[in-house]
Amino acid sequence: MLETKNVSKSFLTKKALEDVSFTLEPGVIYALLGPNGSGKSTWMKMAAALSHPSSGEILLDGEPVNIKSREKIVFLPTDNFYYSTMTIRDVGKYYADFFDDFDQDRFASLLSKMELEDNLKIKTLSSGMLAKVKIAAAMSRIAPYYLLDEPLNGIDLIARDEVMETIIRSLSDEATIIISSHLVEELEPYVNKALFFKQGHLIEACDVEELRSTKGISLADHYRELMKGEA
Numbered sequence: 291m292l293e294t295k296n297v298s299k300s301f302l303t304k305k306a307l308e309d310v311s312f313t314l315e316p317g318v319i320y321a322l323l324g325p326n327g328s329g330k331s332t333w334m335k336m337a338a339a340l341s342h343p344s345s346g347e348i349l350l351d352g353e354p355v356n357i358k359s360r361e362k363i364v365f366l367p368t369d370n371f372y373y374s375t376m377t378i379r380d381v382g383k384y385y386a387d388f389f390d391d392f393d394q395d396r397f398a399s400l401l402s403k404m405e406l407e408d409n410l411k412i413k414t415l416s417s418g419m420l421a422k423v424k425i426a427a428a429m430s431r432i433a434p435y436y437l438l439d440e441p442l443n444g445i446d447l448i449a450r451d452e453v454m455e456t457i458i459r460s461l462s463d464e465a466t467i468i469i470s471s472h473l474v475e476e477l478e479p480y481v482n483k484a485l486f487f488k489q490g491h492l493i494e495a496c497d498v499e500e501l502r503s504t505k506g507i508s509l510a511d512h513y514r515e516l517m518k519g520e521a
């Protein structure tokens with residue numbers, strides 16, 4: 291279980307997150323939604339043990355997340371962390387060296403689904419192609435938790451659905467995934483639950499199917515309602 295308990299995070303005087311609590315359940319696909327600067331990446335980096343809460347804690351199976359928890363938590367950050375001279379094949383080797391759970395065959399198959407040749411150099415890729423390589427590498431790890439920060443950035447409209455399907459198909463039934471994105475409509479068909487951040491607060495957690503059946507509104511419309519007044 292991945293539990294966020296009363297987590298706050300400040301950068302000097304800026305409060306990026308304030309008293310946020312929620313638990314990610316196994317086998318659920320979550321959308322992490324909120325306007326720019328609402329704290330989504332800040333939470334992901336802390337859950338990936340790349341930074342620490344100012345107060346509160348994030349617990350993986352009862353223990354505060356730490357370097358060791360990276361074995362169970364796959365994190366896809368927004369920035370590019372590959373060397374420009376690497377080929378896509380080198381990216382696979384680099385992951386295989388770092389992570390025992392990295393599945394080279396799955397990486398090859400995901401690259402082929404996304405029509406990427408593994409002899410291409412990182413510096414020659416378009417931003418959409420690079421985004422696909424990052425997704426293929428992350429989803430080739432076999433882990434219980436995946437945290438994807440804006441994975442669809444740079445990917446064209448037509449390819450987004452294919453990429454989302456590739457992500458979802460790569461998951462085992464028990465795996466938990468949380469995807470942050472501003473592309474609410476694109477995420478909607480694939481997610482079970484949504485967490486809404488606004489100005490550093492978790493303002494709502496909802497079940498997407500329930501939203502449609504009881505309120506008769508889409509996730510995107512619910513988002514618009516909740517974020518009214520935001521720039």
Ligand SMILES: Nc1ncnc2c1ncn2[C@@H]1O[C@H](COP(=O)(O)OP(=O)(O)OP(=O)(O)O)[C@@H](O)[C@H]1O
Pocket residue numbers: 301304305306324325326327328329330331332333
């Ligand atoms: N290293 C940092 N130093 C100072 N302030 C930071 C730092 N990282 C984040 N912040 C601030 O914390 C707040 C939350 O930022 P965060 O990146 O988590 O938002 P976000 O919801 O991921 O935004 P976006 O959708 O634009 O990516 C913002 O006001 C941001 O300026």
